[in-house]
Amino acid sequence: MPAAASEALTVALTDACHDPISATEPYGEDDGVMRMIVTEHSFAVLLVGQALKTITVLQINYLG
Incomplete structure (x- = not known):
């Protein structure tokens, strides 16, 4: 993924x-x-854990 x-x-x-x-x-x-x-060039799917205040990244796609 490019820096920007x-x-x-x-x-x-x-x-x-x-x-x-x-x-x-x-x-x-x-x-x-x-x-x-x-975002303009990416997409991420997250699992938000309210009880433990956690975020798990399930998927990241670079859209180009």
Whole structure:
């Protein structure tokens, strides 16, 4: 992934760590658990654990 695309995704993931619901979009049904980050050049699917305050990155795609 080019540096600019990687940096944008890194910033978006950092934002998601601080406030996962407002920094992400629902992935499918809005259950507050499966979330996604969409930047200009990437897409990431996240699993948000509310009880332990964790974020697990399930998938990252570079869109080119």
